[in-house]
Amino acid sequence: MEVALVSAVLKIVGTKLAPLAIKEFRSKADVAKDIQELQDLVEEINDWLHTVGDKAIRNGRSSKWLKRLKEAAYDAEDVVHEFHIEAEKQDIKVTGGKNTMVKYLLTKPKSAVSEFKIAHKIKAIKSRFDAIVKGRSDYSTIANSMPVDHPVHHTRKTIGEVPFYTIVDETSVFGRDQEKNQITSELIETNSQQRIKIVSVIGLGGSGKTTLAKLVFNDGNIVNHFEVLLWVHVSREFVVEKLVEKLFEAIAGDMPEHLPLQHVSRTISDKLAGKRFLAVLDDVWTEDRVDWERFMVHLKSGAPGSSILLTTRSRKVAEAVDSSYAYDLPFLSKEDSRKVFQQCFGIAMKALDTEFLQVGIEIVNKCGGVPLAIKVIAGILHGMKGIEEWQSISNSNLLDVQDDEHRVSACLWLSFVHLPDHLKPCFVYCSIFPRGYVINRRHLISQWIAHGFVPTNQARQPEDVGIGYFDSLLKVGFLQDQDPDQDWSTSDEVRCKMHDLIHDLARQILQDEFVSEIETNDQINRCRYLSLTSCTGKLDNKLYGKVRALYVSGRDLTFDKTMDKQCCVRTIILKYITADSLPQFISKFEYMGHLEISNVNCEALPEALSHCWNLQAIHVLKCTRLAVVPETIGKLKKLRTLELNGVWSIKSLPQSIGDCDNLRSLYLEDCGGIKDIPNSLEKESPKPTSVHDFFESSRIIGPWILFRPC
Structure with a gap:
């Protein structure tokens, strides 16, 4: 599996090395020669991996050789990334922005990133690749050193967030009518012996428990019978306080920010008092009766006849509650499995030859009647045009397992292996989000761009290319649960999430490159994706050394002010951190390309933003006290997107925003306090007399700005 990820990283390295390998460059340090040789080595290794990688992948466990290669690939990309940014920064100051690499290296030999510093780093990386190529002399270095084995599952505990969708397209669900009717009847039936009835649906991961719960949740009989309908995604870590907050959000429609638990609990009791409710608790894992009883106290005020529908993978959980x-929940029959497979293909199914249909049926039968496995495999097959590719999946030894749970996992792993190379890093990146996280398409694509996963040197805008990548991951089932009623062609707010098993897959692929809980020093040395939820206290500075993506949610998080500035971080997502921590984060990660801040009680964006030369997207969400965007924002020459959403206190935007030469999208939503529009945004249009007139006339300002009425 590691081969696929290494190959994807190497491809990015090769793409970024290409513009550096320029004929015009001459240097005593011979940098150009080293760059060209490094590019040749990268291409040679990647071609070789494509040739022998399948055998290595089928052997499952990665060798030390592959780990060395992956570390070298990451470090090479970091060096090139740093070089590109410093070159662009100096070029704007000195040469006016043309022929960036050539002019920077020829005219600024004593700049912050000098020829000799770059030469030293490039030579060191090239030496590592030379050694790796020599270690690859015999194919057995990889293939024979890795015994055949099935993926080992390492589960990390994280706290998920409330799912966004409870709607399901019933036409895409097969073989569940009997189950839906039976569970609906159980929930509605009154039991005088039990004030709150608990109905549990037990099934394997990916078997369709959540989908079935949605069918029940939206059933007309349920809607008419219950006065209050609530949906809470629980996930692995059963923290009563967190679940009570989610319950509050489901009832009140807002997060209980800075409210004491006692107040939150009282609000829930008041809202449910004397009302018959149905609460769906999706994906419950706890077997602790004490925790369960502590949670149930908050639901006691509901009227007799209230019910809880619980989905779980364990019968012990159902017994504990x-x-x-x-x-x-039974597996799908072979007939219904084929219907799911056919539904995933749509009209394209009719064009398949008999040979394809026969192999497809063989593959579907190996999925064991698990809907998720069928959908993901079907999505991969849909993009394969040759019968040989279909047969290679059918014959894969990964599918030759008897255990149902491992069969599902094998289908998902096999699907990742056959995912197009350009989609692999985009998918793996999604591991940074907590379980159940609602993913905004626009934000996700912005993050992909910041990491270099989406090409920016094409005729098409990178955002448009990213939409194609996003749609491809939806088609193969790696992203799912989009709103079936949404018109994507007219909406920027496309949202989705990942099934828990697919979320697990993304983190398993990264192995120790993903960290959510610090356990060993080795983790710190290898960590590239850092996701910290509900964290408090001071973090070890060493943890940030090689991190590329950072997700932090925690009000009391701090770190040592003496920490050196970090060059590797591309994307930062900050939720519920203290306002005092915000300037620290921004000042330490000035090479980042994407910054997302939500639910932070800051009154102004830090001036340190102006030093983040590479910053291409800023998203400020639900920061209700924010009143000031600094005038220095005009220094962000690469800024493409600025979004202010739910920022009620802000009255105006700085005039310097017109100096952001690459600004393409400005999103203002739920920002009713803005009364004045900067002259710098007028372009050739006359200054509007009001905000309303401004939005009415914004279409003549230019296609690079998209406004949403406040």
Whole structure:
């Protein structure tokens, strides 16, 4: 599996090395020669991996050789990334922005990133690749050193967020009518012996428990019978306080920011008092009766006849919560499995030859009647035009397992292997989000661009290319649960999430490159994706050494002010951190390309933003106290997107925003306090007399700005 990820990283390295290998460059340090040789080495290794990689992948466990190669690939990309940014920064100051690499290296030999510093780093990387190529002399270095094995599952505990969708397209669900009717009847039926009835649906991951719960949740009989309908995604870590906050959000429609738990609990009780409710608790794992009873206290005010529908993978969970009815969700029949497969293909199914249909049926039968496995495999097959590719999946030894749970996992792993190379890093990046996280398409694409996953040197805008990548991941089922009623062609707010098993897959692929809990020093040395939820206290500075993507959610998080500035971080997402921590984060990660800040009680964006030369997107969400965007924002010459959403206190935008030469999108939503529009945004249009007139006339300002009415 590691081969696929290494290959994707190497491809990015090769793409970024290409503009550096320029004939015009001459240097005593012979940098150009080293760059060209490094590019040749990268291409040679990648071609070789494509030739022998399948055998290595089927052997499952990665060798030390592959780990060395991956580390070298990451470090090479970091060096090139740093070089590009410093070159652009100096070029704008000195040469006016033309022929960036040539002019920077020829005219500024004593600049911050000098020829000799770059030469030293490039030579060191090239030496590592030379050694790696020599170690690859015999194919057995990889293939024979890795015994055949199935993926080992390492589960990390994280706290998920509330799912955004409870709507399901019933036409895409097969073989669940009987189950839906049976569970609906159980929930509605009154039990005088039990004030709150608990019905549990038990099934394997990917078997369709959540989909079935959605069918029940939206059933007309349920809607008419219950006065209050609530949906809470629980996930692995059963923290009562967090679940109560989610319950509050489901009832009140807003997060209980800075409210004491006692107040939150009282609000829930008041809202449910005397009302018959149905609460869906999706994906429950806890077997602790004490925790369960502590949670149930908050639901006691509901009227008799209230019910809880619980989905879980374990019968022990159903027993621990004293379920009055437990339903074991069966696998799909072969006939319904084929219907799911056919539905995933749509009209393209009719064009398949008999040979394809026969192999397709063989593959579907190996999926064991698990809907998720069928959908993901079907999505991969849809993009394959040769019968040989279909047969290679059918014959894969990964599918030759008897255990149902491992069969599902094998289908998902095999699907990743056959995912196009350009989509692999985009998918793996999504591991940074917590379980159940609602993913905004626009934000995700911005993050991909910051990491270099989306090419920016094409005729098409990178955002448009990114939409194609996003749609491809949806088609193969790696992203899912989009709103079926949404018109994507007219909406920028496309949202989706990842199934828990697919989320697990993304983190398993990264192995120790993903960290959510610090356990060993080795983790710190290898960490590239750092996701910290509900964290408090001071973090080890060493943790940030090689991190590329950072997700932080925690009000009391701090770190040592003496920490050196970090060059590797591309994307930062900050939620619920203290306002005092915000300037520290921004000042330490000035090479980042994407910054997302939400639910932070800051009154102004830090002046340190002006030093983040590479910053291409800023998203400020639900920071209700924010009143000031600094005038120095005009120094961000690469800024493409600025979004202010739910920023009520801000009254105006700085005049310097017109100096952001590459600004393409400005999103203002729920920002009713803005009364004045900077003259610098007028372009050739006359200054509007009001904000309303401004938005009405904004279409003549230019296609590079998209406004949303406040």
